[in-house]
Amino acid sequence: MLSIRPLALLGALLCAGTAHAQTATECPQLPPEAAVRWEVQPGPDFVFCRAMDVASGQQAFAVTVxxxxxxxxxxxxxxxxxxTIDGTRTWWHAPDNELTGALVRETLLELPSGDYAHIIVRARDEADLTRSLSDAESLHFSDVHLGSK
Structure with a gap:
């Protein structure tokens, strides 16, 4: 029989991991209903944030700041x-993508910090594209910054 204490500790650890992913300043804040989590890869003057689908482990979209x-x-x-993404009016762009056959959408935002966010969505089908575009359009960049300039 399991005691309540280990279960409570496990629950606290799971919540802490989720809170950390949502409060990271390198990547934008994900919408609460999104079924993705960030994988972060920092670079010398950028950060690459991959939104990974929790169920499939596949990349849903990515943001480079x-x-x-x-x-x-x-x-x-x-x-x-x-x-409109976090108060900024923009357009989605569909570059020619004959080689992979994936559905691709990209946009660029200038952030209040003076940094830029390039959002790219690659999807296998229209349902995945619609879901990923909805999540990407619900991102919040207010706390995103690249450290000291």
Missing amino acids: GRSATFKPRRNDRVGDRV
Whole structure:
């Protein structure tokens, strides 16, 4: 028979891990209903945040936060209507992606800190694309910063 104390400790540890993932300043805050978690890979002047689907272990989308804009949106690649991500109006772009066959959407945000966030979604089908775009459009960048400038 299990005692309540180990179960309570296990629950506290699980909650602490979730809280840490949600409060990391390197990556934007995920929406509470998202079934993804961040994997963080820091670089010299950027951080690469991979939103990993908890159930499948597959990447749902990624965000690169950096001091310079590495993605150059092209007007001809715009798809759909304008969207708002954390108060910033933007467009999703669908670059030519004949090689992999994946559905790809990208956008670029300039953050209040002066850094840039490049969001890229790669999906196998329309259902995955819709889910990942919804999660990406619900990100919050207010606490994201790359350390001292």
